[in-house]
Amino acid sequence: MRKFLLSTLFVVLPAAVAFAQSAEDTAKARMAYFELLGFEMHGLAAMAKGEVDYDADVAMAHAKDLKALTGYTISDLFAPGTSNADLPGKTRAQPAIWENMDSFQEKGKALFVAVDELNAAAGNGLDALRPAVGKLGAACKGCHDDFRAKDF
Numbered sequence: 001m002r003k004f005l006l007s008t009l010f011v012v013l014p015a016a017v018a019f020a021q022s023a024e025d026t027a028k029a030r031m032a033y034f035e036l037l038g039f040e041m042h043g044l045a046a047m048a049k050g051e052v053d054y055d056a057d058v059a060m061a062h063a064k065d066l067k068a069l070t071g072y073t074i075s076d077l078f079a080p081g082t083s084n085a086d087l088p089g090k091t092r093a094q095p096a097i098w099e100n101m102d103s104f105q106e107k108g109k110a111l112f113v114a115v116d117e118l119n120a121a122a123g124n125g126l127d128a129l130r131p132a133v134g135k136l137g138a139a140c141k142g143c144h145d146d147f148r149a150k151d152f
């Protein structure tokens, strides 16, 4: 099942599917998806940094939501023709994504692994949560460094 998800998650769809939505709407939906990832991550990071008190139920809820988000098939959000070369000023997704899909998928896998480990750790106290959040943050950054432009 995991293998199936991984192999379908970042696959580039045929043009017929890709152009069912306008390129701009696709980029908007993509950013909204990542906003949700960022929202859940923010709550976890605040706990890991001690800005808010550790709460096992809250931590687990964030972890579960991240797990749900990694179950979302995002291939259509990465339709061809939606990079920042195609839509200047409207997205930060770099053409490198489509040119190095294998490497991009590896970064996606690292996210999957980190989210699974987070789910195992989140309810086990702050000392367990901290390293799991650190690993998750590294997975986010690992992809952003290579594939997300710094500015619009």
Ligand code: HEC
Binding pocket: 027, 030, 031, 032, 034, 035, 037, 038, 039, 041, 090, 091, 092, 093, 094, 104, 107, 108, 111, 136, 137, 139, 140, 141, 143, 144, 147, 148
């Ligand atoms: C496999 C690659 C990849 C991984 C892993 C990844 N991101 Fe991103 N992220 C992107 C790309 C590409 C964009 C740019 C999307 C765009 O502008 O169209 C982005 C954009 C974002 C944005 C900005 C959204 C906006 O409205 O402009 C946030 C916030 C974000 N990511 C958070 C996260 C968090 C938090 C994680 C880890 C839990 C994460 N991302 C993991 C590739 C990734």
